[in-house]
Amino acid sequence: MLSYYLHLGLRSLRRNPVLTGLMVMAIGFGVAASMTTYSIFRAVSGNPIPDKSAQLFTPQVDGWGPQQNIKGEPPAALSYTDAMALQRAHKAKRLTLLYGMSMSVVPESSNSLPFAANGYAVTGDFFSMFEVPFLYGDGWDSGADDGRAATVVLSEEFNRKIFGGANSVGREVTLDGHGYRVVGVTRHWDPKPRFFALFNGSPFQQPTDFYLPFNRAVDMQVSPNGSSCRGHLNFSGWDDWMHSICVWVTPWVELDNATDVTSYQKFLEAYAADQQHAGRFAWAPNVRLRDVMQWLDFQQVVPPESRISLLLALGFFVICLVNTIGLLLAKFLRRASEIGVRRALGASRRQVYVQYLMEAGTVGLAGGVLGLLLTAAGVSGVGLLFTPEIARLAHLDLSLIALTLLVAVFATMAAAFYPAWRAAQVQPAWQLKSN
Secondary structure, three states: OHHHHHHHHHHHHHHOHHHHHHHHHHHHHHHHHHHHHHHHHHHHHOOOOOOOOOOEEEEEEOOOOOOOOEOOEOOOOEOHHHHHHHHHHOOOOEEEEEEEEEEEEEOOOOOOOOEEEEEEEEOOHHHHHOOOOEEEEOOOOHHHHHOOOOEEEEEHHHHHHHHOOOOOOOOEEEEOOEEEEEEEEEOOOOOOOOHHHOOOOOOOOOOOOEEEEHHHHHHOOOOOOOOEOOOOOOOOOHHHHHOOOOEOEEEEEEOOOHHHHHHHHHHHHHHHHHHHHOOOOOOOOOEEEEEHHHHHHHOOOOOHHHHHHHHHHHHHHHHHHHHHHHHHHHHHHOOHHHHHHHHHOOOOHHHHHHHHHHHHHHHHHHHHHHHHHHHHHHHHOHHHOOOHHHHOOOOOOHHHHHHHHHHHHHHHHHHOHHHHHHHHOOOHHHHHHHO
């Protein structure tokens, strides 16, 4: 019977092409606007590391005081002094320190000019904590951290640019005039948003080129891409700046359960209290410990324009559905005499109801196909509303295709509940007498 109802629905669509065309266009434009904006919102608000987002935390320690911080919140990064203290304490299962950097790369070919590359100085736990996949080799261990080893891990894209994609483990890369031995090449790994490096960096920037040992980068005096300081400070050199209250190091710790989280929170409070008693801090302990999703929310990573555009698109879709309800009601009630004959021949209200819901489903499917074409056009043009680094995240994949069609069909069938109910209430006796 379902196939029969589908056949009736298709015949009905051809019977009133203008009315059908209006409904298909309303559904198509409404679902296209919603799915285009949703593709952006999905990209910028998703969980970048769903397997471990509840086990990864970034500690914050207030090294500035209530007169210098913003709304009572500690700085978004740590000073070098505080970062080293957390590392020496060994209170977490894993801990990594990192900061962003830019370095010049000298290609092996003498015919190529040096170019700039972006990377991070990290400790060895970085790769296991964030589940970085490897194509060749692996990361380095704590011995390489302590020994200030001149090693480097390259991204797959950067390795292709330098070595043509070959296994480069054991070869050497020249960064800022110094040689670094390649110990690993990561597979394509570019979590969005880039949760681990939000301090002075964009959560949607281009993929990382390389990773250096943190201690080695500090010894080579590789400056961070950004830092934040408070007060009137004068630095006589690198060491003076590094041991100042300027913050530039982002810490992350891995904590397996609630007990570990509570224990580490108490450790941070005790550390801040010790600094107060030592005279380094002149204020009460002020610390934070946020997991990945809490950190993204605190940093307001999701652009407000993506939320606003999604709400506006959903509002437009609702208006389209309201119009569709009116068009379906007019279409169904114009066939009251046909419904009366079917009821007189033995069709139940339920059968009439199912028939017209199936007909609405065919309208929704046609609107979904149109919406899919419009969504593809909309995704290619989101750069007109969003910055390029966000616009490039929107793409039409299989999940968005399936979602577009499902939303169109089910939304149209939901809109058809009232018109189909009205059609099922037609009295066959009255229709037979009047016609």
